[in-house]
Amino acid sequence: SKALTEESQALIPEVIATIRERRSVDTSVVGHTDTVGSNEANMRLSRERAAIIATMLTDAGIDPTMLETSSHGERNLLVSTDDEVSEPRNRRVEITVR
Numbered sequence: 188s189k190a191l192t193e194e195s196q197a198l199i200p201e202v203i204a205t206i207r208e209r210r211s212v213d214t215s216v217v218g219h220t221d222t223v224g225s226n227e228a229n230m231r232l233s234r235e236r237a238a239i240i241a242t243m244l245t246d247a248g249i250d251p252t253m254l255e256t257s258s259h260g261e262r263n264l265l266v267s268t269d270d271e272v273s274e275p276r277n278r279r280v281e282i283t284v285r
Contacts, residue, residue, distance in 0.1 A: 189232065189236055189239055189264045192241070193271050195280075196263045199243055199244075199247075201233075201249045202237070202244070202282055202284070203244065203249065205206045205254045206244070206249055206253075206284050207249075209260065209284055209285075211253060211284045211285060212253055212285075213253060213255065213285040214244075214249070214253055214254050214255070214267075214282065214283065215254075215255045215256075215257065215281075215282070215283045215284065215285075216240050216241050216244070216256045216257075216280060216281075216282050217237060217255060217256075217257070217259060217280065217282075217283075218232070218233035218234055218235070218236035218256075218257075218258040218269045218278075218279075218280050219233055219236070219240075219256050219258075219260070219261075219264075219265070219277060219278065219279050219280070219281065220232050220233045220235030220236075220257050220260055220261050220277065221261065221264070221268065221272065221273055221275070221277035221278050222250055222264070222268055222269070222270045222271055222272050222274070223271055223272070223273050224253065226260060226261065229243070229260040229261045230258060230260040232238045232260075232262045233258035234258040235257060236258070236278075236280050237256045237258050237280055237281075239258060239280075240282065241254050241256045242282045243274075255283065261277070264277050265277050265279065
């Protein structure tokens with residue numbers, strides 16, 4: 188799903204504060220999925236996950252031109268699994284503040 192966990196939602200204010208404190212001019216938001224489902228569906232889902240976070244950041248006043256949003260679908264797994272394996276740690280959005 189695209190819904191954030193409570194734990195993830197709680198991290199968003201910290202991310203916003205970090206972007207502001209570092210005066211970041213380059214922050215990347217990358218969506219990921221596990222290997223359950225088709226490659227096409229996973230690419231779409233990972234794009235949606237990244238877009239949700241990017242929207243949350245811009246709604247909080249972060250300049251959208253400073254955000255680079257991308258998606259990896261089921262590529263670049265955090266935990267290596269076979270195809271069609273549900274692994275919650277692979278369903279994520281990585282935010283890098285530079």
